[in-house]
Amino acid sequence: MSEHIMSNKFYYAIWIALLCLTGITVAASFIDLGPFNAVVALVIATVKALLVVLFFMHVKYTSEKLTKIVIVSAIFWLFLLLALSMADYATRLWT
Amino acid sequence: MSDNPIAVEQHGPELLHHFADAEQQRDAATLGMWLFLATEIMFFGGMFCAYLIYRFWYYDEFAAGSRSLDITLGTINTAILICSSLTVALGVRAAQMGKRKLLVVLLLLTIVFGFAFLGIKGVEWYAKYKEHHIPGNSFNVDDLVRDYPQLHIDPRHEQIYFSLYFAMTGLHALHMIIGVGLFVFLTYYAWKGRYTPKYYTPVEMGGLYWHFVDIVWIYLFPLLYLIDQHRLG
Numbered sequence: 001m002s003e004h005i006m007s008n009k010f011y012y013a014i015w016i017a018l019l020c021l022t023g024i025t026v027a028a029s030f031i032d033l034g035p036f037n038a039v040v041a042l043v044i045a046t047v048k049a050l051l052v053v054l055f056f057m058h059v060k061y062t063s064e065k066l067t068k069i070v071i072v073s074a075i076f077w078l079f080l081l082l083a084l085s086m087a088d089y090a091t092r093l094w095t
Numbered sequence: 096m097s098d099n100p101i102a103v104e105q106h107g108p109e110l111l112h113h114f115a116d117a118e119q120q121r122d123a124a125t126l127g128m129w130l131f132l133a134t135e136i137m138f139f140g141g142m143f144c145a146y147l148i149y150r151f152w153y154y155d156e157f158a159a160g161s162r163s164l165d166i167t168l169g170t171i172n173t174a175i176l177i178c179s180s181l182t183v184a185l186g187v188r189a190a191q192m193g194k195r196k197l198l199v200v201l202l203l204l205t206i207v208f209g210f211a212f213l214g215i216k217g218v219e220w221y222a223k224y225k226e227h228h229i230p231g232n233s234f235n236v237d238d239l240v241r242d243y244p245q246l247h248i249d250p251r252h253e254q255i256y257f258s259l260y261f262a263m264t265g266l267h268a269l270h271m272i273i274g275v276g277l278f279v280f281l282t283y284y285a286w287k288g289r290y291t292p293k294y295y296t297p298v299e300m301g302g303l304y305w306h307f308v309d310i311v312w313i314y315l316f317p318l319l320y321l322i323d324q325h326r327l328g
Contacts, residue, residue, distance in 0.1 A: 005188060005191050005192065008185065008188070011181060011184050011185055011188070012181070014181075014184075015177065015180075015181040018180075019174060019177055022170065022173050022177065025317055026166065026170050026321065028321075029166070029317070029320075029321035029322065029324050030324065032325040033325070034325070037321070037323075037324065037325060038322040038323075041317035041318075041322045042314075042317065042322075045313050045316075048310075048313045049310045049313050049314070052180060052306050052309060052310055052313070053306075053310070055184075056180055056181075056184045056302075057302075057303055057306050062125065064125065064126065066126050067129050070126065070129045070130055071129055073133065074129075074132070074133035074137070077133075077136070077137060077140075078136050078137065078140045078143075081137070081140050081141070081144055082140070082147060085144050085147070086147060086148070086151070089148045089151060090151060
């Protein structure tokens with residue numbers, strides 16, 4: 001990893017973005033969007049997680065490809081766990 | 096430099112001799128840390144999966160349980176964790192630039208935020224204790240049945256929601272406690288001046304762990320507190 005020292009301003013900008021997104025997700029929970037309440041909340045959470053991973057955890061600036069492979073694989077395993085489990089449980093009532 | 100055997104003799108004490116240079120050493124540590132975090136994702140993933148399945152089966156009970164939580168305290172705790180992630184990121188930056196005192200201050204601030212989060216979590220758990228919402232012999236959800244007549248609440252299924260609530264927030268809090276412990280250790284050695292712009296890997300790895308725990312909360316907060324406020328009344 002090349003040493004990538006970012007400016008204080010940059011970190012403050014990410015911090016403010018994270019706080020704003022928290023405010024938005026709380027505000028959105030008070031509006032009735034039907035099943036889309038969950039979708040909106042999870043999309044916002046994923047944007048927040050991406051901001052933290054890419055900038056606070058410096059993944060955007062790492063030159064080490066192995067690290068990126070590990071991260072993508074980990075997320076893929078989680079996706080497999082959730083998707084295949086729900087493929088079973090969510091379809092049990094189908095006839 | 097790495098191809099020259101004589102170079103091995105020239106490095107400082109912070110570089111272990113089986114690494115070619117400091118950059119390779121740091122890359123190895125980062126990769127190892129991310130492998131550990133991958134196992135952590137699966138560790139928490141099992142619980143998220145259980146949550147997903149049971150929420151699908153017992154939607155009404157999950158909605159009632161979710162609405163009994165304190166959104167204000169949950170939001171404050173989310174903000175506290177985001178602030179702690181900022182102090183960690185700035186702390187790693189201070190270490191990169193060799194600002195020892197700033198690093199110590201930022202690490203201490205992170206610890207303070209960590210305790211604040213755990214304190215508020217404790218207040219929330221105590222409220223659940225007083226409401227008899229902790230799974231076990233004294234578990235009682237008559238208050239939820241009364242408050243949410245439109246939801247069909249089976250106490251046994253409600254107990255599953257609160258079991259998951261305590262297991263997930265409890266496991267997360269355990270990670271916070273471990274994180275605070277790590278940061279006490281980091282603060283001590285930062286104060287001693289062990290971390291320099293050439294060698295600050297422990298600060299960076301501790302930071303990765305802290306950010307990961309923050310991300311877990313970023314998902315726990317909407318899932319447990321926010322997403323079931325409306326449907327079915």
